[in-house]
Amino acid sequence: MFWYGRDPSGWGWFTMSVGMILFWTVLIVFAVLLFRTVSRSADGGAGTGNAQPGPTPEQLLAERFARGEIDEEEYCRRLTVLRPGGGAGSGKF
Incomplete structure (x- = not known):
C-alpha cells in the first residue's frame, strides 16, 4: 500500500x-x-413520561388560605367557582 x-x-x-x-x-x-x-x-410526548403533575388549583387555593393570604369568605367563594358546576355559569359576573 x-x-x-x-x-x-x-x-x-x-x-x-x-x-x-x-x-x-x-x-x-x-x-x-x-x-x-x-x-x-x-x-406519547415530550418529557420523561414520569414527571409528577403540579398541584391542582384547589390545592393552591388551600395553601393560600393556610398561609393567611386570603380569608375564609374569599376561600369559599373561589372554591365554589373552581368546582364543577360552580359559580362560573351562574351569572354572578
Whole structure:
C-alpha cells in the first residue's frame, strides 16, 4: 500500500487515530440521540413520561388560605367557582 517509502509519518498515525476517535464518538452520539427520540415518541410526548403533575388549583387555593393570604369568605367563594358546576355559569359576573 505504501510503496516507495511513502508511509504515514508520526503525524499521519496521529491524524488517523484522532479521526477514528471522532468517527466513533459521532456515531455513538447519533445512536444515543436516535434512541432517545424513538423512546420519547413511544411514550406519547415530550418529557420523561414520569414527571409528577403540579398541584391542582384547589390545592393552591388551600395553601393560600393556610398561609393567611386570603380569608375564609374569599376561600369559599373561589372554591365554589373552581368546582364543577360552580359559580362560573351562574351569572354572578
